Amino acid sequence: MTTTQPIVVIENVEKRFGALVVLKDVSLTVKRGETICIIGPSGSGKSTLLRCINALAPIDKGQITVDGIAVNDPALDKLALRRRVGVVFQQYNLFPHKTALQNIMMAPVQVLKEDKVEVEARARRLLAKVKLSEKADVYPGELSGGQQQRVAIARSLAMNPKVMLFDEVTAALDPETKKEVLHTIRELATEGMTCVLVTHEMGFAREVADHIYFTDGGVIVEHGPPAEFFARAKEERTRAFLEQVL
Amino acid sequence: MQPVAEFFRWLADAHGINLTIFYDSVDRSRFLTGLFTTIWLSIVCIFLSILIGLTGALIQGAHSPIPRAAVRSFVQFFRNTPPLVQLAFFYFAVSALLPMVTDRHGVKVPLIDNVGWAIISFSLFAGAFNVEIFRSGIEAVPKSTIEAAEALGYTRVKAYLYIIMPLAFRVCLPALGNNLVNLVKTTTLAYAIGVPELLYAAAQIWSEVLNVREMMWVLLFTYIIIVAVLVFVMHRWERALRIPGYSA
Ligand SMILES: Nc1ncnc2c1ncn2[C@@H]1O[C@H](COP(=O)(O)OP(=O)(O)O)[C@@H](O)[C@H]1O
Ligand SMILES: [Mg+2]
Numbered sequence: 005m006t007t008t009q010p011i012v013v014i015e016n017v018e019k020r021f022g023a024l025v026v027l028k029d030v031s032l033t034v035k036r037g038e039t040i041c042i043i044g045p046s047g048s049g050k051s052t053l054l055r056c057i058n059a060l061a062p063i064d065k066g067q068i069t070v071d072g073i074a075v076n077d078p079a080l081d082k083l084a085l086r087r088r089v090g091v092v093f094q095q096y097n098l099f100p101h102k103t104a105l106q107n108i109m110m111a112p113v114q115v116l117k118e119d120k121v122e123v124e125a126r127a128r129r130l131l132a133k134v135k136l137s138e139k140a141d142v143y144p145g146e147l148s149g150g151q152q153q154r155v156a157i158a159r160s161l162a163m164n165p166k167v168m169l170f171d172e173v174t175a176a177l178d179p180e181t182k183k184e185v186l187h188t189i190r191e192l193a194t195e196g197m198t199c200v201l202v203t204h205e206m207g208f209a210r211e212v213a214d215h216i217y218f219t220d221g222g223v224i225v226e227h228g229p230p231a232e233f234f235a236r237a238k239e240e241r242t243r244a245f246l247e248q249v250l
Numbered sequence: 251m252q253p254v255a256e257f258f259r260w261l262a263d264a265h266g267i268n269l270t271i272f273y274d275s276v277d278r279s280r281f282l283t284g285l286f287t288t289i290w291l292s293i294v295c296i297f298l299s300i301l302i303g304l305t306g307a308l309i310q311g312a313h314s315p316i317p318r319a320a321v322r323s324f325v326q327f328f329r330n331t332p333p334l335v336q337l338a339f340f341y342f343a344v345s346a347l348l349p350m351v352t353d354r355h356g357v358k359v360p361l362i363d364n365v366g367w368a369i370i371s372f373s374l375f376a377g378a379f380n381v382e383i384f385r386s387g388i389e390a391v392p393k394s395t396i397e398a399a400e401a402l403g404y405t406r407v408k409a410y411l412y413i414i415m416p417l418a419f420r421v422c423l424p425a426l427g428n429n430l431v432n433l434v435k436t437t438t439l440a441y442a443i444g445v446p447e448l449l450y451a452a453a454q455i456w457s458e459v460l461n462v463r464e465m466m467w468v469l470l471f472t473y474i475i476i477v478a479v480l481v482f483v484m485h486r487w488e489r490a491l492r493i494p495g496y497s498a
Contacts, residue, residue, distance in 0.1 A: 058401055086403040097398035100496040101416050111402035114412055145495020156398075163402065 011036045011198050012057060012167055017066035019052055019222075026052045028222045030066070034167070039199040041209040041230075044219035045245060050202040053219075054169045057200070058089045071166050087116065090160030094172045096152040098144040104155045105131065105140040108162045116163070123162070130158035134188050150181025154188055167198045174205060206249055210234055218242045268461040271468065277455050284451025285472065291368060291447060292434045292476070298373035299433060300426075303380025307418075308410055310385055321381060328378030334439050337371040341443045368440040376433040383425045387418030420491050427484035431477050448472060 012034040019027035026049045034040050042050050055061040057068060059075050059082060068075040071088050098107050108127040112118045131137050134154035144152050153173055160168060170189060174182040186208050193199050193212045203209055209216060210230045217227040218237075226239045234250075237243045258272035270277040306321045328336065341364060348361045362370070391414050399409040441449040448469060456465040 060397060060400060082405075083403045086401060089401075091398075091401040093394060093398060095394055097392075097394045099395065099399075099413055099417075101420070101493050110412065111404070114408060115403040143494045143496060145493060147495075159402070 009036045010034065011071055012200065013067075013069045014053075014057070015067045017053075017056060017068060018064045019049070019056055019061065020064050026222050027056070027063075030219075030222070030224055032217060032224065032227070034198060034200060035214075036166075036198055037196045038214045039193040039201065039212050040215045040217060041201045041203055041213040042217045042219060043203065043206070043209060043245075043249075044217075044225075048219045049222040050219055051171050054091065054171050054200065054202060057167075057169060058091055059085055060091075083115070087163050088166045090163060090165035090168045092153070092156050092160055092168070092170045092173045094175050096144070096149070096156045098152055098156055098159070100144050103141050103143055104136060104147065107144065107155055108159045111159070112162050127158070127162055130161050131155075133161075133191075134158045135184070148181055149177045150184045153177065153181075153185045157185075157188055157192075161192075167200065168192065170199065170201045170203070172202050172204065174203070204249065206234075206246075218245065220245070267464060268459060269464050269468065270455060270459050270461065277459070280451045280454055281448075281468075283446055284448040287365075287446050287451075288434075288437055288448040289476065291365070291372070291437045291440065291445070292480075294369055295372040295376060295433055295437065296430050298369070299376035299380050299430075302373060302377025303384045303426075304415070306377065306381030307384035307388055308407075310381070311388065311406070311410065324374075325378045325381050328375050329382075333372070333375045333436050334442060336375055337368065337439055337443060340371045341367045364440070364443045364445050367443065368437070368445045372433060372436055372440075375436065376429055379429045379432075380426065383422045383429060384415075384418060386425070387420075387422035388414055390421045391417045420488075420493070423484065423488045423491070427481065427488075430484070431480060434477060434480060435473070 010033045012032075014030060014032045017027055017030045018025065030049075030053060032040070042053065044050055052061060056063050057070060057075065059080060063076050066076075070085060073085050073088070074080070075085060098104075099110065102110060105124070105127055108130055109120070109123050112123045112126070113120055128137070128140065131140055134157060136151060136154055136158070139147060139151060139155075144155070147155065157168075157173075173189070174185050177185060182205075186205065189199065189201070190208075190212055199212075201209070201213070213230050215227060216230050216233040218225050218233075218239075218241075220241050226237060226242045227233070233242075234246065237246060255273035258269050262268040262270075262273075271281040272278070306324065309317045309321045312318060345360055345362060345367065350358045351361050353359045395417070396409060396414060399413045404413070437447055438449045440447050441453065444450065452465045452469050456462045
């Protein structure tokens with residue numbers, strides 16, 4: 005399903021927190037249907053980059069466009085951007101006072117003002133997709149981490165996004181539940197969803213990614229298709245990092 | 251009612267324990283009016299103070315510093331002055347600034363009567379505490395939860411309405427309960443400006459019947475019951491809002 009049409013274009017982006025420069029001259033392009041993985045040591049700015057894509061954090065220089073929407077435009081239609089971009093966080097961040105089904109239904113009903121009956125049907129399909137149909141009426145506090153994470157994925161998908169951002173979504177999970185979540189993401193990627201994945205799961209990255217980016221200290225040090233990237237990293241920093249994690 | 255009245259009449263004659271409210275219809279209706287006024291005043295003020303608290307807490311989350319500063323001053327003012335002084339201030343000082351109006355009988359009366367000022371004063375007093383209570387509840391909602399809402403397209407106001415407030419509310423229910431009990435107790439101050447609430451009714455009765463001792467028992471007992479009912483309701487509310495698997 006990968007086309008040559010870009011959907012996320014990041015050009016020469018700089019992001020600062022006060023004096024701290026967190027992203028320096030970052031450029032990358034994600035094509036429709038593509039899955040890219042961003043890897044790199046903690047603190048290298050991976051989460052910040054994802055937050056910039058979704059306008060959760062404003063950028064200081066450069067340009068980001070998502071599906072033709074300029075994210076750094078002062079007149080940005082935030083809702084238009086956010087219904088195109090789904091985000092899943094490390095800590096799931098489900099709404100604890102709502103059941104799994106309600107969590108999935110909330111945004112389409114309350115934000116997009118869609119018909120409740122239709123949304124519920126869609127939410128139940130999504131719950132089935134993440135294999136949690138029997139947990140529809142259960143609250144997040146009664147679900148395991150992996151189950152919560154899959155509900156969080158379904159919740160994002162309910163907005164019919166064009167791009168999904170995953171920020172270390174398996175980092176807080178034990179190996180067993182990790183598998184379930186990775187399975188869900190793999191399925192999405194194969195179905196042609198555009199995915200941007202920040203992950204420490206190198207095996208998974210190698211398997212699902214069309215392209216791998218390695219970041220360190222706020223810059224993209226090196227990138228390439230997984231086979232090439234893992235076999236023949238050119239930069240010393242990349243090799244050092246890979247040695248540590250592999 | 252007849253045997254009850256007979257019993258209390260006997261109690262007064264035989265033992266000098268004079269509870270006129272149980273056998274004298276005038277005193278009984280004074281007492282019931284007082285009770286009704288106290289309950290009504292409490293309910294109206296509880297409702298308004300919660301509304302003030304929610305609004306104040308929402309404004310404190312605003313970007314612009316001016317409304318935030320205004321809310322902060324409001325809270326400081328009402329928290330750091332005695333409620334009796336606030337009430338008197340409204341009733342005597344603020345009221346004097348307002349125009350008089352003509353009522354149905356063509357008599358010139360103040361725009362807001364003593365009951366009106368009691369409601370305004372107590373609602374603002376308890377509301378100021380509620381702002382702080384709700385604010386601390388809002389601060390207890392994880393930033394990441396709010397960010398998740400934002401990522402789903404929620405605006406500030408919508409996130410506040412559907413996600414932040416429902417969670418914050420659960421966190422602050424115990425503190426809110428304490429403040430509302432305090433509010434109910436504070437309504438007795440309305441006595442000072444002649445609002446016919448419980449204390450006022452009791453004072454009317456004892457100044458005629460000279461049964462101060464008995465009426466003090468009645469007063470204390472009545473307030474214990476009113477507060478107990480409120481505490482019970484708050485606990486039920488807390489229970490009803492409890493989320494399985496989640497501890498606020
Ligand atoms: N809101 C913030 N304010 C100040 N500094 C921040 C903020 N968010 C992140 N940082 C800093 O930016 C750097 C990159 O953080 P982050 O993007 O979370 O890295 P990663 O996800 O790769 O671990 C870190 O040094 C972090 O301390
Ligand atoms: Mg991170």
